Amino acid sequence: MNRKILGFVLIGVALLILPHVLTQVGTAWVRIANLAILFIFLSLGLNIVVGMAGLLDLGYVAFYAVGAYLWALLASPHFGLHLPFWIILPLGALLACIAGAVLGAPCLRLRGDYLAIVTLGFGEIVRIFMNNLSTPFNITNGPKGITGIDDVSIGSISFATTDSFFGIPFTGPVKYYYMLLALLLLIIIVNLRLQNSRIGRAWVAIREDEIAAKAAGINTWNVKLLAFAMGASFGGIAGGMFAAMQGFISPESFVLHESIIIVAMVVLGGMGNVWGVIAGALLLSFVPEILRYTVEPVQMALFGRQLVEPEVLRMLLFGAALVLTMRFRPAGIWPESRHRREMSEARGAGA
């Protein structure tokens, strides 16, 4: 028990120092870490829908878009509104939650592949809406996107500039890092608590056997809708932070490809297990970036010229990693404890 606490403390300290170490390597790496945390938000949200309730949602990026656009519209010169983050962020979670329920409701009677296709369609519809809501009233500024989005500011501290505390410089990205870390802690706690609750068990029961769940007295329609809504709200928060960090958003940030990456993070890491999903999100966020920076120099050193484009190799390795994981660890790198319990039990029985 004490060792567990010690472990948490060590991880905590490491996470607190990390951005300053990364700054030494290059500010780009702090931004990459920030984006990785955003993808953890997204994966944990989608984990509720796909991992726990077993509903394959391929349009999840729509809720990311809702959160991002809400922030962009309420805190930018576009409408001349500049609301503070503590209003927009909860509002974004709420709006995404409502969008989740509205888009989820017509899909709930569908299963498996059909659900995947319809949600994929909804995801695209939301993006196309953002693309076209520039006439007759210019709401989203169409494909040009929205620029000059406000950074977060807390009191007199703006996340746009560098400040020094105790002689240590805190750049904008470093400040975002700490804010995201705090939000992440919150989101993990919410996820863990949901998992071990009446509603969480109902989600898993539906995933395991929907007919038995119904017969056991679960109002499956309501509970599935709740999964869509709760999952979506995480996406809304991630979207808001994304808009603030980037300062610019356009419909291009919310394409199908993003939804698929998020699904891959959930599946690769271990559906249903919070820690596995986090591992999956980190892996699929960092490995491609590391490759981006290493592929070219390594090839130059080895062959004296570039044989394979970094982008090509990146996707190749990405695909190979997914295929290998699914072949050798079909339940994910770090599966749900229920599955792990099963493994150890099977070994125990075999001995």
Next chain:
Amino acid sequence: MSSSVAVLLEACNVGKSFGGVQALKDVSLTIRANEIYGLIGPNGAGKTTFFNVLTGLYPRDGGEVLFDGRALDLANPYRVAEAGIARTFQNIRLFGSMTALENVMVGRHVRTRAGVFGAILRTPGQRAEEAAVKRRAQELLHYVGIPHRAEALARHLSYGDQRRLEIARALATEPKLLALDEPAAGMNATETAGLRQLIEGLRADGLTVLLIEHDVKLVMGLCDRVAVLDYGEKIAEDVPAVVQKDPKVIEAYLGGSIGG
């Protein structure tokens, strides 16, 4: 509570067909409170279909079901569970990768209230409810005789234990009527004897049991009254001794085997 001869469930002209197959033809039957009521018939007679209609899993073509003096809402399975009917499945349906304990805890869903916010904020109410759910689930595992399997995954239980677990999950919904679809199927003699004891115990504890069973000896020994379905029609309903001698029933079973 009403007196012991009161009617608990009254099905009136329940009909169901699948394309050309009429699986249930105007089936009417009456189950009295606290009795063990058997539903038998040859394979394909419509017994399971009757369960599926009764628990709202299949939409019915016609007919009504009165339960505990009120018309049963058959459109939503969870409403049926709420009203007090719980069931098991002929081909066991458990939540395979949840533990036995969690399976039973799921059965408490319909009698508990905690929502998303309670869970996120860990309100005192939610925590108390969660503890009570767990305690009740443990009691029920004990009741059906598998307390030592609480932490095992449902899919790793032996066949007989899975049947027991399914009964525990059904009991967790606090039913007035427990409907069991061939609970002894695939069980050996010892397991069947244990099951029989369990069902008798349930009745002693005030429950009403609706039992589909192929094991004629079990049905005849256990049930107060028996209805016989054949090609979707009820051809007999009486005490076992009378049903056993009914020529129509003997014919439906192609003679002999019902005498067992």
